[in-house]
Amino acid sequence: MDARDTVNETWGRDGDPVAGILRLPSGRLVRGRGLRHPLPPGPTPAYGVYLLGKQPPATDWESRWLRWPDFRLPRDRAEARAVLTDVWQRCAAERVEIACGAGRGRTGTALACLAVLDGVPADRAVAYVREHYDRHAVETPWQRRYVREFTAHTG
Incomplete structure (x- = not known):
């Protein structure tokens, strides 16, 4: 990986x-x-x-589909844990994106799980993502509960 791809310059330069x-x-x-x-x-x-919930369109970059229906939780929670752990590791040095249809509910939930992996207490992760990403992130009570219980699922 060359110097342009370090974590401080992954998505933009000079702020x-x-x-x-x-x-x-x-x-x-x-x-x-x-x-x-x-x-x-x-x-x-x-x-x-x-x-x-259905296969995404093809991209020009490496990608992964995680089955996660709108307003719901991941179909396979063990797979979700593995994928999100991989994302957390990769985003230290690569440009990584997480996306769903609108970029709020499922995306916000996944971002909150990344925050948990990064050391944010599980009971504060949704608030962290709402403050630093989108104030409407993590849309449903079961998505919020999933984030609160994420550490229990990471063992």
Whole structure:
């Protein structure tokens, strides 16, 4: 990996804002977005995880589909844990994005789980994502409960 891809420059240089970027407490950066919206300007991801009930469209970058119906939870929670752990590890040095249809419920839930992996207490992770990503992130009570219980599922 060359110097342009270090964590501090993963999504932008010199503090340039990039839409949808969440900075985790460790400094890791991950982009959340809604697939119903056009691809934001700027660099494209090196890796994307798409949280949808049906297979996502093809991308020009490496990607993974995690079956996760709208307003629900992941179909396979063990797979979700493994995928989100991989995302957390990759976003230390790669441009990684997580996306669902609108970029709020499923995406916000996944971002909150990444915050838990990054050391945010599970009972504060939703608030962290709402403060630093989207104030409407994590839409349903069961998504909030999933985040609160995520550490119990990571053992």
